[in-house]
Amino acid sequence: MRIGVLTGGGDCPGLNAVIRAVVRRGIGEYGHELVGFRDGWRGPLEGVSRPLGIADVRGILPRGGTILGSSRTNPFKIDGGVGRIRANLETQGIDALIAIGGEDTLGVATKLDELGVHVVGVPKTIDNDLSGTDYTFGFDTAVNIAMEAIDRLHTTAESHHRTLVVEVMGRHAGWIALHAGLAGGANAILLPERQFDVAKVAEHVSRRFQHEYAAIVVVAEGAHPLEGQMVVQHGQLDAFGHVRLGGIGQWLAGELEARTGKEARTVVLGHIQRGGTPTAFDRVLATRFGLRAVQAAHEGDFGTMVALRGTEIRPVPLKEGTAELKTVPLERYAEAEVFFGS
Amino acid sequence: MRIGVLTGGGDCPGLNAVIRAVVRRGIGEYGHELVGFRDGWRGPLEGVSRPLGIADVRGILPRGGTILGSSRTNPFKIDGGVGRIRANLETQGIDALIAIGGEDTLGVATKLDELGVHVVGVPKTIDNDLSGTDYTFGFDTAVNIAMEAIDRLHTTAESHHRTLVVEVMGRHAGWIALHAGLAGGANAILLPERQFDVAKVAEHVSRRFQHEYAAIVVVAEGAHPLEGQMVVQHGQLDAFGHVRLGGIGQWLAGELEARTGKEARTVVLGHIQRGGTPTAFDRVLATRFGLRAVQAAHEGDFGTMVALRGTEIRPVPLKEGTAELKTVPLERYAEAEVFFGS
């Protein structure tokens, strides 16, 4: 068998661990040939690939990013894109494709599967918002990086009697904010899933200053205040309705400073949440995903995506994995609220 | 309600996070009184306790160890021990006890529950070997510490063309060795669950030196070679049959050096695996365990232990949690074997 691998979408700690596991088992145990496509779907689209041997994956386990490169290329948005992919796969003798990616990459995989291309998916989203799997790799690393930043910010906040607003990733789902906020001991956590009342947040902060000299508020980049609370001039919102300059964190810090009379500052963690060496959790999960995905390819179990359920990895229908956005349920948010404002 | 809390057995990152969550919800949401018993079961046995308020748990979330202290005191092994505990609980007006601990601590809790004491258990074992819960807190921290050590050792092994044997915790179950070895890219992993053939391990190592200049072997402290392979003088084994001086790691390094002709060294990680600040995974899990345990106490759901199943925390019968040792299943070990010797 000749199996192609590609990584699409935003990078994520653990991608290399998946690639390594696919190659190690694919060659070492099954005796297949492995081929790496460059830059997500651009690779099969333009036929850019290279053979992947054991030596190519040496030493990549602890490294962030992806040795295959990534892109957001979508062949279904390109005239004749799908045809070119099929042609290139045929020319190169590819029997199966392992596509590692998020909603978009797996969406393409699902459609290609329906067209008869042999695909196995590996779910990847740093935001942990893919349904069908308990967790995705990269998420644990991002949460730890954010938590360590919050740990550091506590001492600054305390020394200066300030409010510190920490803006973390999460455009549509607040998992990183929830877990990093819980782990970092935040005094309020704001998610995209629930519009927040800035007056209540200010209350939490004020209550905190009665006993303590500092407050930490964690906000997901996609969180919104109640309608009408955010008065911004025309042009400050982008196409998604997000605050353009400085983001929600900066706006919130201004509001909290005005409403509580305590100095407030913002830190936007940004890209450092998605780079660098993966945590053990992510390395193990990514490795197990890779092992299981190449097994699925080997067994002809196409149209599937590997998923974590409890402590087991199992294949589920590709469609299921991308069926809906997995958002933070109410009861998980309620857990965090126990710690708000005190 | 007046609720007592205690921590027993070996320390574990996340104990303070449990205590904090119990206190924050117990007082803040339910309005109960909280009391901390000192040093595990020694606290109720000798009646040593102190009130726990919100202020007492400030800032403890990121700290390893336990503010309550710990011990291995077992009241059932002390004459009149159980009677004294019951008397002290009554004197101090304790309505319920939250016992955070491993097999021994929860074993005592189970027996006390049978005698009518109101107990809720929180499972704690750095070795992750308690049945009834998918994971216990502390384990993820230990695995990350071991993985970081292995990451560091790779470069030393490569520069000196050596075999490095890393001995990690795990007397009866090899979870830490398995996960740290997988995450650290070990070339062989040896567990208590499976006697190993030292000749085969030497083969893995030798194969590795054909292409590469180094080998990393991860061994759990409780791993054993096949019968007859370890020839030790009388007096070098302790009561459990473990090698007394230097441990299995030191013995193994000597064997591998002799069998492969390549210099071998040992590192014994020891206590650094169980101290210090918990990872995000462990802080979140410990916090959720604490929240759920105090809820169980509040709801009169005694004789239970909180457990992680998938992504949910739920109470299970105390007995279930300590019923058997959760060892590494064969299929999980097979995953790791894909990476052996190359």
Add this chain to the structure above:
Amino acid sequence: MRIGVLTGGGDCPGLNAVIRAVVRRGIGEYGHELVGFRDGWRGPLEGVSRPLGIADVRGILPRGGTILGSSRTNPFKIDGGVGRIRANLETQGIDALIAIGGEDTLGVATKLDELGVHVVGVPKTIDNDLSGTDYTFGFDTAVNIAMEAIDRLHTTAESHHRTLVVEVMGRHAGWIALHAGLAGGANAILLPERQFDVAKVAEHVSRRFQHEYAAIVVVAEGAHPLEGQMVVQHGQLDAFGHVRLGGIGQWLAGELEARTGKEARTVVLGHIQRGGTPTAFDRVLATRFGLRAVQAAHEGDFGTMVALRGTEIRPVPLKEGTAELKTVPLERYAEAEVFFGS
């Protein structure tokens, strides 16, 4: 003797280590009484203090921030401020004051010394820009945090074939940018000390994309392009001429994207550079500063500031320490330039 201690200005990892060393030697070796003033010069100004015993400094060595709090209060800018300080010091029987702080705090100390107040200074600036001492504590921690962030960003930049602009602290001196950029393998480093030619920076970046798929540019927050290169609308510059919204990093990323045709992103590290646990270098330096400062007070060596020269700590005249801003010399910048653009 009764010795007061205060910490002023921005917080910095190592402040607590200084306080601890002052207290441990002041009480343990010399038998003096120690008093902590709250929030920098606001403490003596308003007479807010508390006794400091050995127990008060237990466990604070690894903690960032300052247990005494900080502020930017300047008694010389307050009517009757100096008189109030003298009165409060007399009332509280303070024989000597150890002032830990930067340019402003030590500037006040220098003037008070001239008025006869017994002061010993401990230099503190995360930016490492105080003359008179080879290094200040906090700097090494900040550089390591920035370096770790750059390490992480490399993999993201490579996976997405992007330019990543990392904005670090340094309003007037570029030490953090220089050291973090050197340590992180930056492809260009821009400092406040040298106006940069954005065309040349774009050239470095373009050259980099000929062989590699990514570029990292480190820019100090106080760096400026050549006159005329930055066209900003009125209102976008603050009082110091710095770009107000988004900072120099954001502007630079926009320019580089436009000039090189490669996607560029910015990360602003901000407050995470100054919080959290200090590195070993900073803990040792801060401890040695504290030990030497209380010795100077004990020996009546007032009007001095402790300083690192080579591997020794010695007292130097307070004036010397704040005489001028220590900026990055040309030859140090030339070292970094060896690595630019390739």
Add this chain to the structure above:
Amino acid sequence: MRIGVLTGGGDCPGLNAVIRAVVRRGIGEYGHELVGFRDGWRGPLEGVSRPLGIADVRGILPRGGTILGSSRTNPFKIDGGVGRIRANLETQGIDALIAIGGEDTLGVATKLDELGVHVVGVPKTIDNDLSGTDYTFGFDTAVNIAMEAIDRLHTTAESHHRTLVVEVMGRHAGWIALHAGLAGGANAILLPERQFDVAKVAEHVSRRFQHEYAAIVVVAEGAHPLEGQMVVQHGQLDAFGHVRLGGIGQWLAGELEARTGKEARTVVLGHIQRGGTPTAFDRVLATRFGLRAVQAAHEGDFGTMVALRGTEIRPVPLKEGTAELKTVPLERYAEAEVFFGS
């Protein structure tokens, strides 16, 4: 010019950073050819080398170990060794050699220089015990790793009311023990430079248990108790008089447990102190050493070794660098003693 590079002796974080800087400036600025010799002096001895280009040093800055490999080969201890080296250097057209190593490697370099070989030295010792330079790279990384381990051990010691003995590197000089102990808040620090009285150490530990529940003792592997205090059976000491099995740490823990009545445990950090990614301090120092060494070679400044003096890098005579062992002076040890026993 054709310049050879080699790395000898024990590995050390920062070796790759030196190699990279040598190559980058050697090729990029001076236009020389660079050649890497394999495994220390074994490389020139056996003529094993490979060209080093810019591409060979990409990405190695953050990596521990050495891409050139290392060994303890000493050509002066091999019949005809020196002659073979001279012949190989001539055959390969090597005009100058940059030797990166410790006492042994630089000792060979010194003798070769006297025989007319063009050599520039770069000092390397993780123990920081080379005279002639304020610091060597690798030391700061080792100290930070040890400090982080001690930070972790504090919580375990406190939870279990134990003494923890941490054995760190340092056979002849106690710099790592001193700095890690100071930075980690040790209650006693024992160095090779001063025989220790185990009764006094036990006193420190006992005093500590009066107020606190734990004690941390840091001991260098080469530390010794007073004559007669260590009673060991014949065969337990190695050729240097060091305790063979378990080391000084294990012996000390046994003694302290017996003398104080408090449980004591040992952790031997071993090889994890010398592997892995270097700290910022070490990356900057190693980079500057490399830049300056290749400049010295370029300028024909042979028989020298680069050295850190204050904040400057300058060449000093090779002999000076290895003239004597730099041990911890009394006044530095006195600083640490302020914190003993309390």
